[in-house]
Every structure is written in structure tokens, then in C-alpha cells.
Amino acid sequence: GNSVTQMQGQVTLSEEEFLFINCTYSTTGYPTLFWYVQYPGEGPQLLLKVTTANNKGSSRGFEATYDKGTTSFHLQKASVQESDSAVYYCVLGDRDNNAPRFGAGTKLSVKP
């Protein structure tokens, strides 16, 4: 079945530093890949989505490339702000599998 792995449970950065959050996935189908962001006290919200292999998605300065060769969908941002502090979830969706698969989440803390 489908699965998503996020090995970094927590990332701590200072403002304007570079962000890299690791995500790898496993599937036998043709997935759509998502990054969701969850701010404290809220439900997750979509950050970006990529449906086609080897394409890149971007939003609000974040970007991620759907790399079929390495089965990865890492999230990057060139310069983080304190307001980016949140939990980031990598998610895999597939028409053939009913339930989207969430990674364990990575908590980003950005110090001013």
C-alpha cells in the first residue's frame, strides 16, 4: 500500500535561514502529492500540490518537486520567517486508494 515517510520530527531555524524538510513516499500507483501546513489551534490547510511526476509546485515562497526517480517530495524555502512556524505534513493521494496517506509531520520552529 501507499506510505509517506518524514524522518524529521522537529526543525529549528532562525529567520532568513534556508528550510529543507525531507519527504519520501512509496506507492504502486500514480499519486498526487501534497504539503499541508497546520498552525497552532487550527486544522491543516493546503500549502501546495503536484499531480504530475517531475513537476514542481510552489506557494508563498515554498516549493517542492515531485521526483519519481528518488520517490521524494522534499519541501524547501529559501528564507523562513517566524510566521512560518507550524507543523508541515507531506501527504500522498491516489485515485486507487481511498484514504490519503499522511506523513508523521515536521514541526518547524523559527526564532526571531
Added chain:
Amino acid sequence: GPKVLQIPSHQIIDMGQMVTLNCDPVSNHLYFYWYKQILGQQMEFLVNFYNGKVMEKSKLFKDQFSVERPDGSYFTLKIQPTALEDSAVYFCASSSDWGIAEQFFGPGTRLTVL
């Protein structure tokens, strides 16, 4: 943008009692989900629902849990009877399609079982 509402925002209940969590999904969505999040931990899938049926459920979706959406009203999660380990925030989500469409999440219902 489209919003999912959840009622109530907080619920405190004694162990063994029944509780119903209500979700008002995005109006034209047909696919519905419940997730459980224990404080400070990850989102965990419970169940998804389409056309009046449970399509998939996880190991966390115990026999004491049930879902329904009678006549296009609220999408509900009922727990009967509740247990201490059911204390968590429960998030409802809806989407316009399986798998490949964005899920819209509600703000969550914080359930405390005493």
C-alpha cells in the same frame, strides 16, 4: 475560501457516555473524512465516507465509533461508549474527489473524556 465547520469546539464528557461530533462540510463536496490528533502528535486517519458508506477505516476506528450523514445534513462521528483514550482533537475534512483533490479541514473538536 470554502470552509468546514465543526460543532462543538470543545466537549467534556464522562467515560462511558455517548458523544456525537458534528461536521458541516463544504457544500458541494461528496467525500468526507475524520482524523484524530492527540495533543502534540501527528494527524491520524480514522475513516472516510462517500455516498452513505464507509469506504475505508483505520485500526483506530473502533467498534464503538460510527459515522453517518443523514439526508445531506451534518457528517457526524459518534462514539458510544467513550473511553479515556478517546481524548483528542477530532478533525473533519471534505473534498470534491478521492485522493487527488484538496481536503478542506475544519478547526477541530477538542474532546476530553474524564
